[in-house]
Amino acid sequence: MKxxxxxxxxxxVNGEERKLSVAPMRRLLDILRADLGLYGAKEGCGExxxxxxxxxxxxxxxxxxxxxxxxxxxxxxxxxxxxxxDTAEGRILQEAFVSGGAVQCGFCIPGMLMAAYALxxxxxxxxxxxxxxxxxxxxxxxxxxxxxxxxxxxxxRRLNETHRAESQGxxx
Amino acid sequence: xxxxxxxxxxxxxxVEEIITLLAEGNNRTCLLCGxxxxxxxxxxxVTAPPETVIVxxxxxxxxxxxxxxxHLVIGAALSHRALAVSELVRSRLPALAAAAAxxxxxxxQNSGTIGxxxxxxxxxxxxxxxxxAAGAAVIAAGPRGRxxxxxxxxxRGYRSIDLADDEFILxxxxxxxxxxxxxxxxxxxxxxxQAISKVAAACRVVVEDGRVREAAVAMGSVAPTAIxxxxxxxxxxxxxxxxxxxxxxxxxxxxxxRPIDDIRSTAEYRRWAAGSLVELMLEELSGTAP
Numbered sequence: 001m002k003x004x005x006x007x008x009x010x011x012x013v014n015g016e017e018r019k020l021s022v023a024p025m026r027r028l029l030d031i032l033r034a035d036l037g038l039y040g041a042k043e044g045c046g047e048x049x050x051x052x053x054x055x056x057x058x059x060x061x062x063x064x065x066x067x068x069x070x071x072x073x074x075x076x077x078x079x080x081x082x083x084x085x086d087t088a089e090g091r092i093l094q095e096a097f098v099s100g101g102a103v104q105c106g107f108c109i110p111g112m113l114m115a116a117y118a119l120x121x122x123x124x125x126x127x128x129x130x131x132x133x134x135x136x137x138x139x140x141x142x143x144x145x146x147x148x149x150x151x152x153x154x155x156x157r158r159l160n161e162t163h164r165a166e167s168q169g170x171x172x
Numbered sequence: 173x174x175x176x177x178x179x180x181x182x183x184x185x186x187v188e189e190i191i192t193l194l195a196e197g198n199n200r201t202c203l204l205c206g207x208x209x210x211x212x213x214x215x216x217x218v219t220a221p222p223e224t225v226i227v228x229x230x231x232x233x234x235x236x237x238x239x240x241x242x243h244l245v246i247g248a249a250l251s252h253r254a255l256a257v258s259e260l261v262r263s264r265l266p267a268l269a270a271a272a273a274x275x276x277x278x279x280x281q282n283s284g285t286i287g288x289x290x291x292x293x294x295x296x297x298x299x300x301x302x303x304x305a306a307g308a309a310v311i312a313a314g315p316r317g318r319x320x321x322x323x324x325x326x327x328r329g330y331r332s333i334d335l336a337d338d339e340f341i342l343x344x345x346x347x348x349x350x351x352x353x354x355x356x357x358x359x360x361x362x363x364x365x366q367a368i369s370k371v372a373a374a375c376r377v378v379v380e381d382g383r384v385r386e387a388a389v390a391m392g393s394v395a396p397t398a399i400x401x402x403x404x405x406x407x408x409x410x411x412x413x414x415x416x417x418x419x420x421x422x423x424x425x426x427x428x429x430r431p432i433d434d435i436r437s438t439a440e441y442r443r444w445a446a447g448s449l450v451e452l453m454l455e456e457l458s459g460t461a462p
Contacts, residue, residue: 137277
């Protein structure tokens with residue numbers, strides 16, 4: 001077996017197939033921002049504390065600063081805030097954050113939204129405690145979190161209403 | 173390209189391939205799985221990145237999780253999240269499941285692994301007290317074959333573990349909770365998430381006819397390695413979990429620990445908190461927790 005200095009990878013990034021040839025130890029955060037031009041994931045601390053670079057890897061929230069190309073096999077689905085923005089859930093979360101005053105400087109918000117979306121994928125009726133736990137790995141230095149937590153709860157209610165309306169529409 | 177990107181990588185697909193690669197490696201060779209400790213060190217420059225990285229997160233044998241003959245076999249590459257949500261782990265090893273659910277935050281739990289938590293050799297590793305309290309053993313592999321090492325002797329000293337340069341952790345064998353057994357895990361940090369523990373504690377008791385038949389109490393961040401507290405276990409043995417037993421055990425824990433002052437806390441606080449965690453766990457296990 002020979003050690004490799006470059007790896008070829010094909011990932012599904014925000015629903016699109018992307019082919020890359022990168023150093024195996026290159027951070028996913030650098031690949032997203034510098035190689036793929038996706039600037040939504042932010043570098044805050046660079047050591048997994050702040051959550052500003054949170055993305056979903058096969059549906060699981062991970063920090064892109066502590067993930068390298070070598071760890072991500074071919075065919076992996078990666079969702080960033082740019083991809084979330086194109087979904088119904090993303091638009092509902094965005095609206096809840098904006099109308100709820102959950103955004104101040106905005107630096108942490110892409111990571112917050114990805115972590116919130118990951119929660120809602122697995123828990124359609126989260127309690128306030130569930131939301132606080134799901135966002136515990138995302139730091140915000142502006143808001144004090146209260147409106148962020150309220151916004152996620154509001155988005156969950158809104159999503160459930162939307163789903164109910166849709167299923168009633170199908171029955172009718 | 174940052175210096176941490178200059179490492180070359182191997183991608184073994186089996187345990188045998190890892191053994192061969194490690195045997196051919198040198199002191200500039202390193203295994204990588206979840207990376208939540210190593211990537212921080214390499215990218216911050218605290219530790220120079222290795223020349224060669226052996227990436228092991230795709231090796232199936234390192235991800236086993238099964239019950240056999242009274243213990244769980246837990247692969248070293250299983251993530252904290254995998255343990256925290258596993259019904260098998262939650263029912264058979266509730267303290268380990270609770271510790272895994274309390275590591276970092278969900279992002280770190282999805283990446284970090286039980287093998288890494290132990291191999292990183294920190295006295296503050298959250299998964300170690302529950303492993304100690306359950307009487308777990310490490311199964312290591314290397315060119316001289318496989319070895320079974322009881323957790324207590326695996327932890328040799330501060331930042332030192334019983335693992336040769338050409339060996340790695342394959343899996344853990346963890347005795348499951350016996351009939352009548354109960355477990356508790358608690359940790360204290362500056363905040364519930366992300367903070368490295370000031371003190372972490374796990375306890376397993378087996379109660380029979382209202383009396384403690386077996387007791388195991390383990391603690392992290394109160395000595396150079398995580399430790400069992402035999403002084404506390406002796407007090408519990410054969411007695412009901414009533415308030416006088418719990419009070420004695422609490423005092424014994426404070427007398428037994430050997431904590432230090434450091435960046436996260438003081439020895440005095442840790443000594444007091446060690447007793448309070450024992451009190452909290454025992455009250456919880458006796459059903460008298462407020």
